[in-house]
Amino acid sequence: xxxKTDNRLTPDETSVILDSVADGVFTVDENFTITxxxxxxxxxxxxPREEAMGKECxxxxxxxxxxxDCALRHTTRTGKPVINRSISILNARGERVPISVSxxxxxxxxxxxxxxxxxxxxxxxxxxxxxxxxGRYRLADMISRNEKMRDIFNILPDIAQSGSTVLIxxxxxxxxxxxxxxxxxxxxxxxxxxxxxxxxAIPDTLLESELFGYVAGAFTDAKRDKKGKFAIAEGGxxxxxxxxxxxxxxxxxxxxxxxxxxxxxxxxxxxLRADVRVIAATNRDLATLVxxxxxxxxxxxxxxxxxxxxxxxxxxxxxxPLLVDHIVRxxxxxxxxxxxxxxxxxxxxxxxxxxxxxxxELENALEHAFILCPGGQIHLHHLPDTFSFRGKGGSxxxxxxxxxxxxxxxxxxxxxxxxxRNDWNRTAASAELGINKTTLWRKCKRFGIxxxx
Amino acid sequence: xxxxxxxxxxxxxxxxxxxxxxxxxDLGEDGKSERFCVDWSEGDPIDRAGRLRDLKVDTLLCGxxxxxxxxxxxxxxxxxxxxxxxNTGEVLQAFLxxxxxxxxxxxxxxxxxxxxxxxWPRGWGACRGRGRGPR
Numbered sequence: 001x002x003x004k005t006d007n008r009l010t011p012d013e014t015s016v017i018l019d020s021v022a023d024g025v026f027t028v029d030e031n032f033t034i035t036x037x038x039x040x041x042x043x044x045x046x047x048p049r050e051e052a053m054g055k056e057c058x059x060x061x062x063x064x065x066x067x068x069d070c071a072l073r074h075t076t077r078t079g080k081p082v083i084n085r086s087i088s089i090l091n092a093r094g095e096r097v098p099i100s101v102s103x104x105x106x107x108x109x110x111x112x113x114x115x116x117x118x119x120x121x122x123x124x125x126x127x128x129x130x131x132x133x134x135g136r137y138r139l140a141d142m143i144s145r146n147e148k149m150r151d152i153f154n155i156l157p158d159i160a161q162s163g164s165t166v167l168i169x170x171x172x173x174x175x176x177x178x179x180x181x182x183x184x185x186x187x188x189x190x191x192x193x194x195x196x197x198x199x200x201a202i203p204d205t206l207l208e209s210e211l212f213g214y215v216a217g218a219f220t221d222a223k224r225d226k227k228g229k230f231a232i233a234e235g236g237x238x239x240x241x242x243x244x245x246x247x248x249x250x251x252x253x254x255x256x257x258x259x260x261x262x263x264x265x266x267x268x269x270x271x272l273r274a275d276v277r278v279i280a281a282t283n284r285d286l287a288t289l290v291x292x293x294x295x296x297x298x299x300x301x302x303x304x305x306x307x308x309x310x311x312x313x314x315x316x317x318x319x320x321p322l323l324v325d326h327i328v329r330x331x332x333x334x335x336x337x338x339x340x341x342x343x344x345x346x347x348x349x350x351x352x353x354x355x356x357x358x359x360x361e362l363e364n365a366l367e368h369a370f371i372l373c374p375g376g377q378i379h380l381h382h383l384p385d386t387f388s389f390r391g392k393g394g395s396x397x398x399x400x401x402x403x404x405x406x407x408x409x410x411x412x413x414x415x416x417x418x419x420x421r422n423d424w425n426r427t428a429a430s431a432e433l434g435i436n437k438t439t440l441w442r443k444c445k446r447f448g449i450x451x452x453x
Numbered sequence: 454x455x456x457x458x459x460x461x462x463x464x465x466x467x468x469x470x471x472x473x474x475x476x477x478x479d480l481g482e483d484g485k486s487e488r489f490c491v492d493w494s495e496g497d498p499i500d501r502a503g504r505l506r507d508l509k510v511d512t513l514l515c516g517x518x519x520x521x522x523x524x525x526x527x528x529x530x531x532x533x534x535x536x537x538x539x540n541t542g543e544v545l546q547a548f549l550x551x552x553x554x555x556x557x558x559x560x561x562x563x564x565x566x567x568x569x570x571x572x573w574p575r576g577w578g579a580c581r582g583r584g585r586g587p588r
Contacts, residue, residue: 047562058467059538060561062517067461067473068494090468090517092562094535 024099024122027106028057028072029115044099044122046092057118062090063101069336072116075103085338086123098123141178143326146316152179152308159306160186165258167243167303168281170310173360176281177239179310184237189277192236195229200242208250209266218267228265230257230274237277243303244284244295255299278303313355313362320350323359327366328378339370342378345448349380349387379450381420412447415440419449454480456548457510459493460541467538467560469515470498470522476541477508480549502526514548516560536563 009017015036018025024041026034037052037060045052047060058066064087065071071082082103088096099120106115144150159166160183168176177196184194202210209218213228229238240246246254257263261274280303289295313319328339342350355361369382380387415433422428430440444450458465459472466472473494479487496504502525505513512532526533537544539558547553 045562051561055561056464056467058461059464059516062468064468064471066467067471090470090519094518094520094523096519 022121024120025117026052026057026060027115027117030076030113032057032070032072032116034060035115041120044091044097044120045089061118064088071101071103072118075105076113076116079105081105084340086332089120098127142175142182143322144316144319145322146311146319148309148311149316149319152310156182157186159183159308161188162306163187163189163277164305165277165303166279166306166308167286168279168308168310169286170281170283171312171358172283173358174310174312175359176283176310177241179308180237180239180279180281183279184239184277187237187277189236193233194237194239195233196239196241197229198241200245204247204250207246208253211250212253212263212265214266215268218265222267225265230263230276231265231272233276235275237279240278240280242282243280244282244286244289248294248296251296251299255296255302258299258302313358317351320362321347323362324350324366327363331366331370335370337370338375339373340377342369343380343450345380345450346378346383346387348448349383353387380448381416408447411443412449415443415447416449419444454512455508455510456480456512456514456545457505457508458514458541458545459516460490464540465514465516465537465544467516469513469518469535470501472515475508477510478545498522499525502529502531505529505531514544514553536560 015038018036018038019040021038022040024044025036025038026041027036029035034052034055034057037047037049039049041047041052042049045060045062052060057072058070063070071085071087075081082101084100084102086098086100088098091097099122101118101120103116103118105113106117108114142149142153144153156179166180166183168179170176180196181194184190197207197210199207209226209228211228211230213226213231214222216222216224240254253263257274258278262271263274264271286295286300286304290297290300324342328341331337332339350362357364365383365387366378368384369378372382373379415429418429418432419426422432426437426440430437433440435443456478458476458478459469460466460474460476461472466474473492475491475493477489477491481487491508493501493504498519499522501522505526506529510531512534513526514534514537516536516538518526518533518535523533523535534548534553537553537558538560539547544553544558547555547558
């Protein structure tokens, strides 16, 4: 009787197992030629196994990273596996398929590298579900679950189609220009230009010529005619941001354009027609400015035909996870990175922060993190200093939050810096701080200081 | 005629959308040819059709290409011969000799009886759900 002493799987048994899994699996030799290709790999790539075997893996896999940053080459060169990296491949029908890939080295019994193995998962369903969920909370480039925002989303198509002048009010960084863009893109003027002018950024002396243009000789440096923004936006939309900063003299000219649809470039006697839809925006309270006599009431009522108010981010914190997810994904695409998101400490810090800069501040914080975070999740120490210390972000305007300077804040900062300096080695950090390792662990837990990964 | 062939390691690049080098070949009526390379490591795939047009390319020989991009390239009046694989020099010779499609120069997974031929292959179920390109 022959006693089986070797419990290792036969090649046939291995093949049966690999063909039964839902993830695609293939192996390559040291020349990156395919040496095995399971059934799921056939199904996801659309390439039959017999055609894949013996071919260069990039010609079978057709991934967006093959030339610039092949995961298998990275693994064979560095010895480090790639885990769940999101990429896309082209299937045999020319369709892009989103997948996540992981790689590992193949070694012989002497430890010599003989190739690599790559596993990949089709994320098409996940991606479609994500778009479905996001689609419910999305209008153009704006995303929100907030009730007030969704009220705006619901009426926006009608507002866009009406062609009426719109006034958008909201703090800096709340997305006023995005909303104006959405209105333009849904209007009958979407094929025309959308021109944005920040009235607060241009000196008043230049703003008039910027908006209405001028003819040669209108003033000393006017050597030739120049079209103004009203002319450039002809047939389209003109977005006037920070309209509350416009001088009284210019307010008169704007009123005339809005009422009579006519204007004259500087230095010209010729009257031009303005076929432009105006969307105005401000972060100031125009009604109060009218009462104070700093803004013309007739102009206010002329632009206040439809008024939309964008709430600040602190009043719509339920949108923070959606916005973070969206911004991280956009930045990953733009920078060819694979940041997976933010950890719990960052989530907590974001919820506790007041966001005086609103969504723009959120984007800046994440951009800062993208520079410092090498991969995986974003942690507190990747964010600007505002968000560090105990996992609670503060701002100078927040009540109940103290800026860095209390003894506890200083203690938390010292602990964090010591840990980073010692590469998160608690033994070394506690020795440097002169405290017990258990004490360090307790303080880390209390201040929300966590190592990366 | 001005040909463009995306190249990677001396072979036709596997995915035109993400190729990093484009080889341009000018074929004169006297049979002489000139070639030069263009660095395509920067830029958005969505702009590639326009960039080909700006280079005055009239024929593209490529490997894999997404439905959307193939449609864009073809709409700009550029002939597209997709799903080609092989050494760049050999592929060019085969094209000039009128020997494409050649099953030996067809990417894995591409139907061999059709092979790479001009235009976006009809009936390949291209561009599902996008509403663009031939169906």
